[in-house]
Amino acid sequence: MKELIIDASIDKLDDVLDFVNEVLEASDCNRKVINQINIAVEEIFVNIAHYAYNPEIGGAVIRITVSDEVLIEFEDKGKAYNPLLKIDPDITKNAEERDVGGLGIFMVKKIMDSVEYNHTDNKNILTIRKMLV
Numbered sequence: 001m002k003e004l005i006i007d008a009s010i011d012k013l014d015d016v017l018d019f020v021n022e023v024l025e026a027s028d029c030n031r032k033v034i035n036q037i038n039i040a041v042e043e044i045f046v047n048i049a050h051y052a053y054n055p056e057i058g059g060a061v062i063r064i065t066v067s068d069e070v071l072i073e074f075e076d077k078g079k080a081y082n083p084l085l086k087i088d089p090d091i092t093k094n095a096e097e098r099d100v101g102g103l104g105i106f107m108v109k110k111i112m113d114s115v116e117y118n119h120t121d122n123k124n125i126l127t128i129r130k131m132l133v
Contacts, residue, residue, distance in 0.1 A: 001065040008060040008076055010049045017041060020064055020072065027066040033130060036111045037070060040128055043104040044074050052078025052124065069113070070130045075123050082117045083126070084109075 004019045006012050020041050024034050041062075048060050053076075061075040083105040109115050114129045 001063050004062045006060055007057050008048045008052055009057050016045050023064045040108045040111050043108050048076050052076045068133050072128050074126045077123055080119050084117050
């Protein structure tokens with residue numbers, strides 16, 4: 001498992017994506033899977049950067065492993081928040097009729113094969129998985 005420890009700051013997003021892509025490309029993941037994972041990683045990291053420590057900046061840990069699946073863990077010690085409890089937006093409504101928020105994590109849940117949240121030892125841990133076979 002590879003690990004990146006980084007400030008949870010929006011200006012670190014490119015570093016996070018570079019880290020994830022380096023691991024994925026070394027594992028010969030196909031471009032479609034890499035693109036899907038990039039969307040999920042960006043959404044999750046941006047949410048951590050914007051909300052976990054607001055208005056301060058705290059740390060984040062990103063762990064990735066690739067076997068027959070890609071497993072990525074996002075860990076922070078910010079405010080406890082389980083994004084999976086957010087009710088999925090009604091995408092049958094047009095944008096003006098929908099409530100604000102929740103579309104990003106909805107996309108992550110649709111793109112990835114599983115999304116799990118745990119709050120342990122004052123840490124938020126969000127784990128995403130994408131099967132490769």
